[in-house]
Amino acid sequence: MRPLTSKQRISALAATAALVAAGVTAGTAGAAPGGETSANGALPAQLTASQHTELVKAADTEAAKSADARALGLGAKEKLHVKDVIKNKNGATHVRYERTYDGLPVLGGDLVVHKNASGKRTGATKATNAKIAVQTSASDAHKPTTAKAKGSEAPRKVVWAGHGKPVLAWETVVGGLQKSGAPNELHVITDAKTGKKLFEFQGIKEGTGNSQYSGKVEIGTSGSDGKFEMTDKKRGGNKTTDLNGAQGGDGKLFTDDDDTWGDGSVKDRATAGVDAHYGAGQTWDYYKEVHGREGIAGDGKGAVSRVHYGKSYVNAFWDDSCFCMTYGDGEGDKKPLTSLDVAAHEMSHGVTSTTANLEYAGESGGLNEATSDIFAAAVEFHANSPEDVPDYLVGEKIDINGDGSPLRYMDKPSKDGNSLDYWDTNAGDVDVHYSSGIANHFFFLLSVGSGKQEVNGVKYDSPTKDGSKLKGIGIKKAEQIWFKALTEQMTSTTDYKGAREATIKSATDLYGADSAEVKAVKAAWTGVNVTGS
Structure with a gap:
């Protein structure tokens, strides 16, 4: 992985993300936003x-x-x-x-x-209204001595203003590997005067070819007869490489003689490459065509997809330091985690990092994870693949549980056995992959509505905390509201109450204070027990 630049290190609160919790091994889409998608001045401009x-x-x-x-x-x-x-x-x-x-x-x-x-x-x-007034020339007596992660500038002196009164602190980034086999990038913030730990968050967010999950697809490649490579020059130079079981490094760029990649099975190593490359391309197209954003950072630069990470690694993750998505091959190396929604989930972590930069801990961490699930669903609906029919399920293709069930459910998140359907005062203490259920549930209620529904042949039954019956406004309106809130209103410390305020503000800007859309946003948040004005 390439070392972080000083500018990237300033943006250290959201570095990387994984699809599932560390250690885990095992109405509709067509509605146009108010009929005024092209005319609504509050929508993002299409920018090169x-x-x-x-x-x-x-x-x-x-x-x-x-x-x-x-x-x-x-x-x-x-x-x-x-x-x-x-x-x-x-x-x-x-x-x-x-x-x-x-x-x-x-x-x-x-x-x-x-x-x-x-x-x-x-x-x-x-992110904070607190006044900053600290003595920056304090003694180095409590400077951490923990081994730092490769390429990290830590331990480094910082001002910690994430929660409470701003104080002088040290940030250390611990390296190595996690128990799951994923890289470790644990950011630990300690008080410079006392050595007391103030906060910590995990930096690794564990989130024509023949593909395994999307059938025969067109992918962007480059080269000429006998020398083709998996580099998509039309999409900022997106590249896909083969790690061949390694747990680090750049991997080897996929090449081919005839520009026909993979055979749709795990026996051909290029098949996982096709799925990852296709997912990266579809996600790029989604953000450009729907939100006017050319590339993850809006700068037109592509990202790297690395497949075949480790051995039997049941996860996928995004890492800011290499601006890359990385995919394991699943249990027994039989089910690579390269489905379209997983690819969109991981790339969307990059969008969050380059915009709101939501802390990957507490309630903001749940919002970070939910944002990736939300846009994973949005990318599926935008791609509209007959081989991967759009739905409000996460990871339904990769069989991560071994029984054919999805990884997560947006209509009733608790169906996975861990995720939260509703907010409560303990939400910030729950693993971010499970507290994300609150926002996922909100997005489903906003898009589709409550009760029994069927979308694209998939049956849902979504409850509300207050027993209210809600009608959805469609995913095309809901995705615009969430993107606007993420990129214009949310900050690194936004919690669920703040997310309610941010989405109400965005819906108001898009559709008007007294619009049905604003009322729907308020009702959907109330439906997941996030209340307010």
Whole structure:
């Protein structure tokens, strides 16, 4: 894996993600958003990579950053660093900033400044409202000595503002392997004055070819007769490589003589490559065609898919440090975790990392995981493959449980035996792969509705906490609301209450304060016991 750049390390709160918890081994789509998809000015503008780069460049001038810092009332030691810029069709922009204090990264200090088409500030969304005032020249007496992860700059001195009063702290990134066989990237935050652990989160988020899961598909390759390679130049140079059982490294790029890849079975190593490459291409197309985002980071740059990780590894994960998805071959190396929704899930972790950067712990971690499940379903509906019929199930093709059942259910998450259907005060203490059920359930209720439903031949029966009967607004509206909330309103510390507020704000911007869509968003959150105004 390539070492992180200093800019990436500032954005350290969401590094990588896996599909399932570490140690685990075993209405509808067609509705148009209000009939006004192309005219609704609050939707994201369709931007090329170069246009996105120019937006970021314009926002990243010292004059622009200083003006925003003054308007926010930041102190002289605080500096803003542009991470991303979202532009809407009506010309409004949303500038996402990371922050430093006296030159140190402020973890949990990110914020978004909202501006109208004329450049006037209309508000800001902050991960924390706490004032930062720490002594950065404190003694190094409590500097951690734990072995750090390969390529990491840690231990490094930071300001921890993720929860409570901002304090001077150390961030350490512990390497090695987890019990599941996945790489370990455990971020540990300790108080610089006392050595007390303040927070920790896992960085690895464990999330023409003949494919195993999608039948015969077209994939983007390059080369000429006798020398073809699995590099998709039309989609930013997406590449797919074979790790051949290794648990690190870049892997060997798939090549072929006749540009016909795999045979649809696990016996041909290229088959898993076809599924992963196809999934990466479909996910790229989804974000570009539906949300105007060219590439995971909006910069037009492709990602790497690595298949055949380890031996009998029953998981898949996204890793920011290599900007790559990695897939195991499943129990007995018979069911690679390369289905379309798994690929979309892992790539969507990258979108979250380059936008809201939701902490991969507590309630924000559940929202991080749910975001990947939500867009996995959205990509399936957008691809509309007859071999992988769109549904609101996660991992239904990979048979991770060995009994033909899906990994997760969005209509009633608790059907998997672990996930939460509704929010309660303990939600932040539950593994993020299971607390994600709250947002997955919300999205299903918003898209499809409650009670017994059938979509594309799949039967669902979705309950609500308050017994209410809800009618869905369709996945095309729901996905726009969630994407807008993620990229414009959410921050690294957003919890479920904050997600309710963010989606209501997004639905209001898209459809109006008194619209049926806003009422549906409120009702769906209430249906999963996330209440508010």
